Amino acid sequence: MGPTTDTPIGEIEAFSIGKMHIVQAGGFEIGVVRHDDNSFHAIRNRCPHKGAPLCQGSFGGTMLPSAPSELHYGLEQTVVRCPWHGYEFDLATGQGLFSNENMRVRTFPVTVRDGIAYLTGLPTQARQRGEAA
Template identity: 45%
Template sequence: MKNMPLEQKEQKRFVVCKTDALPSGERLLIELGGKKIGVFNVAGKYHALLNYCPHQGAPLCLGPITGTTLPTDKYEFIYGHEGAILRCAWHGWEFDIRTGDYLVKPNIRVRTYKVEIEQNEVVIYI
């Protein structure tokens, strides 16, 4: 039996806001196509995450935006990724806003959505 290519699902396009309405370090919570989504500006790059923590279903995108300590071979603390980490307010699970990866186990992720900038507008595809 031949491997059949997966059918690509057509994504819907949603204009969220003008780029200047979402400054660096800020977030916008929206509902699109029945999904609650957080849109983030991390150092001038826009990202969208499902507002649902995979741990226990908390509204993830309401949590604090922070940085975190970085891995090191020495006995020291190095802080990094400022403004790129979203911490769940319920239990403290930390996710990279840019990728959706859970920092402790990258095989656990929060759903991300494609974001494009088109004519100074933030556009999400879901």
């Protein structure tokens, strides 16, 4: 990948805590979540399975593997679920959960400076040409 840049996406107060926000940045449509501790996660709004708008699906936790007749819910506020086929992805890594281990969604680091959130790592060439990742 070529050079990258930091792209401002807004004041942190514009992002409600615990809610998925869709932003346009450098030709990318990206889902951004702000957490209670003011940390952020950003993930591409495109499911690698069939191209669904991933971040329009549910966001929260998931059922975890457990013993027969036991139900365990976990990973709260770290999982996004595709609205079309229910594929689940870890917000931090983009890794698919409990399905095809090779299925992954692109994630982007988010930094905060002076109250402004920035996406880090958008390729500058893609930004200039309007390409998606």
